[in-house]
Amino acid sequence: MELSKRQQQIIEIVKTGGPITGEHIAEKLELTRATLRPDLAILTMSGFLEARPRVGYFYSGKSKNKLMSDQLRQYVVKDYMSPPVVVKEDMTVYDAICTIFLEDAGTLFIINDNNDFIGVCSRKDLLRASMIGEDIHTMPISVNMSRMPNLTYLTEDELVIYAADQMIEKEVDSIPIIRKKENDKFQVIGRISKTTITKVFVSLFKE
Amino acid sequence: MELSKRQQQIIEIVKTGGPITGEHIAEKLELTRATLRPDLAILTMSGFLEARPRVGYFYSGKSKNKLMSDQLRQYVVKDYMSPPVVVKEDMTVYDAICTIFLEDAGTLFIINDNNDFIGVCSRKDLLRASMIGEDIHTMPISVNMSRMPNLTYLTEDELVIYAADQMIEKEVDSIPIIRKKENDKFQVIGRISKTTITKVFVSLFKE
Numbered sequence: 001m002e003l004s005k006r007q008q009q010i011i012e013i014v015k016t017g018g019p020i021t022g023e024h025i026a027e028k029l030e031l032t033r034a035t036l037r038p039d040l041a042i043l044t045m046s047g048f049l050e051a052r053p054r055v056g057y058f059y060s061g062k063s064k065n066k067l068m069s070d071q072l073r074q075y076v077v078k079d080y081m082s083p084p085v086v087v088k089e090d091m092t093v094y095d096a097i098c099t100i101f102l103e104d105a106g107t108l109f110i111i112n113d114n115n116d117f118i119g120v121c122s123r124k125d126l127l128r129a130s131m132i133g134e135d136i137h138t139m140p141i142s143v144n145m146s147r148m149p150n151l152t153y154l155t156e157d158e159l160v161i162y163a164a165d166q167m168i169e170k171e172v173d174s175i176p177i178i179r180k181k182e183n184d185k186f187q188v189i190g191r192i193s194k195t196t197i198t199k200v201f202v203s204l205f206k207e
Numbered sequence: 208m209e210l211s212k213r214q215q216q217i218i219e220i221v222k223t224g225g226p227i228t229g230e231h232i233a234e235k236l237e238l239t240r241a242t243l244r245p246d247l248a249i250l251t252m253s254g255f256l257e258a259r260p261r262v263g264y265f266y267s268g269k270s271k272n273k274l275m276s277d278q279l280r281q282y283v284v285k286d287y288m289s290p291p292v293v294v295k296e297d298m299t300v301y302d303a304i305c306t307i308f309l310e311d312a313g314t315l316f317i318i319n320d321n322n323d324f325i326g327v328c329s330r331k332d333l334l335r336a337s338m339i340g341e342d343i344h345t346m347p348i349s350v351n352m353s354r355m356p357n358l359t360y361l362t363e364d365e366l367v368i369y370a371a372d373q374m375i376e377k378e379v380d381s382i383p384i385i386r387k388k389e390n391d392k393f394q395v396i397g398r399i400s401k402t403t404i405t406k407v408f409v410s411l412f413k414e
Contacts, residue, residue: 037244037245038245038249041245041248041249042248042249042252045249046253068275068278068412069411069412071275072411072412094338097334097338100331100334101331101334101335104378106380123331123334124308124330126334127304127307127308127330127333128308130304130337130338130343131301131304131305131337131343136337161412164405164408165409168402168405168406168409171311173401173402193401194380194401194402194404194405195375195380197408198374198404199375201368201371201404201408202368202371202372202375204276204279205275205276205368205372
């Protein structure tokens with residue numbers, strides 16, 4: 001959306017002098033209120049300006065990307081998460097690597113015998129384990145995992161954009177989506193990964 | 208950007224009866240041309256409708272996300288690529304895994320003695336190598352890489368959105384950005400990864 005020169009002037013006037021009525025904006029531009037009406041309609045509809053009865057127009061502080069961020073707010077984790085790849089804590093590193101290939105997963109989510117979610121194990125954790133030189137056929141995956149609650153997790157009602165932000169900030173490739181169980185333990189019900197984000201990004205363009 | 212009921216009616220009229228003049232749209236809605244002016248201005252500015260002199264309004268076939276896709280078209284690979292992590296083809300798998308950790312990389316790009324780009328090696332390739340059971344201290348990385356030209360690569364003038372699309376379609380986590388050398392070989396000058404895409408996605412919201 002390209003703004004006209006006059007629309008940019010209006011934004012400047014409201015930015016520096018707002019709140020300000022439509023009549024006063026028109027005066028400053030030496031135009032009639034009627035002439036400005038389409039411009040003001042566009043600027044308020046697109047979120048650049050806000051209008052309040054008996055107060056006037058004021059600058060919303062929102063950039064060109066307000067539309068973008070409104071759109072992004074519609075993406076909620078529960079609509080985009082994938083099924084988690086879940087394994088037991090006593091699985092060997094070797095079997096965990098096999099599972100990574102069989103399930104084409106980046107990260108494994110680990111549970112105990114009560115099906116409580118207790119940790120995550122990434123490809124990097126498995127690589128580290130396999131280079132230490134111990135026998136990957138006997139070493140259990142639980143030795144190499146990051147443990148709850150010292151890891152990043154989210155609930156299904158969070159925004160996808162927040163999940164993306166957390167993956168960058170915490171430097172992880174995937175985030176487990178959890179639900180609290182009655183016993184105060186957690187159940188893992190999904191995952192959001194950088195692949196999920198890449199798919200959403202592509203869909204923004206293709207939709 | 209939420210369209211009003213009247214704006215949606217106008218889009219319907221133009222969709223089914225376009226090209227159509229502003230006067231004819233006004234007639235159909237039993238309104239004056241002046242009343243419609245702000246609506247038509249909004250609809251053309253935001254890309255829903257196009258207007259041609261002496262022809263009238265017609266439906267652009269563009270969805271609500273036109274603005275979004277226009278925005279995404281501004282992201283070009285050369286402005287967003289990261290430096291590639293480049294290693295020689297005779298590096299051992301063990302040293303390659305160490306490099307993955309030292310450089311915090313997901314994928315290594317492999318060159319020969321002439322600095323020609325000859326292949327890529329992912330974390331998954333290294334995991335596969337380390338589970339085969341051969342000695343990772345002597346096995347060279349070149350045994351485990353995907354070789355040029357049988358892999359996905361892009362040049363720096365492509366769109367970031369296209370790189371994202373290719374990562375999903377080809378199921379890779381990272382794409383080498385290459386430049387053709389005078390001898391018809393390739394130089395690797397950067398990488399775009401799902402991490403890059405996740406960062407761009409977050410920046411769409413934060414900007």
